[in-house]
């Protein structure tokens with residue numbers, strides 16, 4: 099006696115009296131349609147299990163073939179560097195917001211680790227970093243000054259508040275520092291002050307090139 103598959107409708111000869119689907123695949127599809135959540139959970143579990151297995155396998159493979167893989171990568175990179183750089187630039191340009199968000203999240207989650215690593219790197223490469231910074235500053239003096247001025251202008255209120263808070267919190271230390279600086283640079287400061295006073299005296303002695311009119315001057 100022939101039946102029709104309850105899932106796909108194909109006629110089939112049942113081998114058991116209670117067989118309702120033509121093949122295992124139809125049975126599974128019907129089951130999952132009726133038990134969506136359970137099937138989704140099983141699929142996710144399978145994927146997770148396979149992922150762990152795959153990661154483990156790849157790590158082992160990489161560890162066993164480290165030198166060979168590094169060489170292959172270097173060769174590949176050298177042969178395709180122009181293409182790779184172009185691709186990277188295109189990706190960065192297209193995903194700017196997404197990348198920034200991801201990086202911010204990463205930095206927030208790994209703050210301590212990053213700070214530690216940065217400090218260690220800085221300590222190990224102090225000379226090299228200072229040299230590089232000096233070279234950069236010398237080459238970009240105008241640009242840096244402009245940028246700093248723009249930043250100060252845009253954040254005047256914020257900076258003033260910040261300085262106030264900082265000063266209040268470090269008052270004793272700052273005063274001590276100022277006193278120490280004055281003591282250490284006494285000669286230089288006195289000279290500078292004398293030069294300033296002399297310049298002012300000279301300015302006062304020099305007659306004003308524009309004769310002053312009594313009262314205020316209308317600006318045109």
Ligand SMILES: [Zn+2]
Pocket residue numbers: 103104105106107108119120121124
């Ligand atoms: Zn079927």
